[in-house]
Amino acid sequence: PLVEILKKLGKKHKAYGVLEAHYPVGGQALIETLDAALGDKFTEDVKAAWLEIWGVISSTMIAGAEY
DSSP states (O other): OHHHHHHHHHHHHHHTTOOTTHHHHHHHHHHHHHHHHHGGGOOHHHHHHHHHHHHHHHHHHHHHHTO
């Protein structure tokens, strides 16, 4: 069910005018925000985990948007 939810979310974002090129920018903003908020707790392992899950989320949303 989560994959279908993310695909639907991707379709909605496309309808709002979000382009595929916006996803890396959003991912970078997420990482920078987490870094600022978590400070020393934002370790390289935590960063790697967030980058991995963002990759899954964004690629699934992009697939749903059918750019």
